[in-house]
Amino acid sequence: MNVAVCGLGSQVAQVGVIPALRRSRWTQFLGGTTRSRATAEHVLTGAERHYRDYDAILSDPDVEAVYLPLPNDLHLDFIAAAVLAHKHVLCEKPLLLSDDQYDRLERIVASSTTRVSEAFMSSYHPRLREVIATCSSGEFGEVLSVSTAFTGTLAPLDGYRLNARRGGGSLYDVGIYALFPIVALLGADPREISVVTKVTPTTPPVDLTMHCLMEFDDGRAATFVTSFVSGESQSLRILTQQASIAVDRTCTPTPLDVDWTLTTSAGVTIRRSLGCDPYQAMIDEVFEAFTQGREPSWNLSRSRQVAQLLHRINRTWREDRAQP
Known part of the structure; x- marks a missing residue:
């Protein structure tokens, strides 16, 4: 599954998630967004793509899923945009900030075939x-x-x-x-x-x-x-x-x-x-599940319960x- 990252400057993306995306047999890391050219040059290699913004990621037909290591208050809007663009989503924790936001997200995904999972890597260790x-x-x-x-x-x-x-x-x-x-x-x-x-x-x-x-x-x-x-x-x-x-x-x-x-x-x-490397375990299980059209173990229901x-x-x- 082709994955792009919205936020290449994120430490957790650089240290844990992007290396796991590169190693996993279930993913192909396409590239991501950052406002800093220096960051893009530091993180991206070879043919990996530096997208100008999030809209460019969502409009790329090659992108099948996105990873969102964003500030907490931005999660819902960015997740919703990805789901509406038919991209699967792995988003950093805390996934959402209120019960009302979970209600909104559940209504959005109910009419879609895309999947959303919280990036809670410890649960995979x-x-x-x-x-x-x-x-x-x-x-x-x-x-x-x-x-x-x-x-x-x-x-x-x-x-x-x-x-x-x-x-x-x-x-x-x-x-x-x-x-x-x-x-x-x-x-x-x-x-x-x-x-x-x-x-x-x-x-x-x-x-x-x-x-x-x-x-x-x-x-x-x-x-x-x-x-x-x-x-x-x-x-x-x-x-x-x-x-x-x-x-x-x-x-x-x-x-x-x-x-x-x-x-x-x-x-x-x-x-x-x-x-194991918990980031690798998370990426492998999440994107195997996404590829096969099913929920990973840390699904929206478990995320909402906590x-x-x-x-x-x-x-x-x-x-x-x-x-x-």
């Missing part, structure tokens, strides 16, 4: 899949709690990530990584949500750091922390009736991140899963701060 499958199987009893973290110091900290109206803040930027294991193991409908935030002095504020506690039925609970302004942490901790599981570097795993720790009454065991909880958490802390 074999270790995370194995850990979730193991805990979901009941092998070690019911899952009682899940704790996740994705924190670090973002530099430079500027642009849309500091603009609430453009989908800024740590929750929208990296919250999907923290929420996915929670939703997979405990569900997307906690009974109570409590949030503590460190925010910018702007109006409206943007969450620089967020701590969240979610209470589920039957005494189960989940916690997570996301941050732009803290030490590095990428962790997943799961407590079941008979075991505890610890996984590190869960959000941006590499092919070398294969180990996870299982602790039971019998002792501590280091288990080993398969490793997003609805993310939107609810965002409303919770904003409403709490607005109270006198």
Whole structure:
């Protein structure tokens, strides 16, 4: 499938996605857009095309799909334009910023044969899949709690990530990584949500750091922390009736991140899963599915399930701060 990228200057495009598009047997990377000729010369090679703008991509009959590494508030309009031009879409997370936007997108794709998928590469890594499958199987009893973290110091900290109206803040930027294991193991409908935030002095504020506690039925609970302004942490901790599981570097795993720790009454065991480049796994699965006319594993339904909880958490802390 011939793929073009709208935004060649994106770091994730340059480091992860474009190399995977070049390697995959399911894709041919045609080229992309950037306002910078220097960027185009740096990224593109050989006969790869430098499109003047997004309309040029959409009007190219050779392009069958687009990858969109754009600021969060631009996603819906660019996705809609691609779908109307009969191009499949892989778009960076967070896919959309509200339930209303998901409603609009679902109406658009309902009358089309094109597919849309969120570029959530962690969900394709074999270790995370194995850990979730193991805990979901009941092998070690019911899952009682899940704790996740994705924190670090973002530099430079500027642009849309500091603009609430453009989908800024740590929750929208990296919250999907923290929420996915929670939703997979405990569900997307906690009974109570409590949030503590460190925010910018702007109006409206943007969450620089967020701590969240979610209470589920039957005494189960989940916690997570996301941050732009803290030490590095990428962790997943799961407590079941008979075991505890610890996984590190869960959000941006590499092919070398294969180990996870299982602790039971019998002792501590280091288990080993398969490793892979998660960007490559994502590109291969998504575009194999697109080519075959079916949905990839991370489809709109799964994306929306996590997003609805993310939107609810965002409303919770904003409403709490607005109270006198």
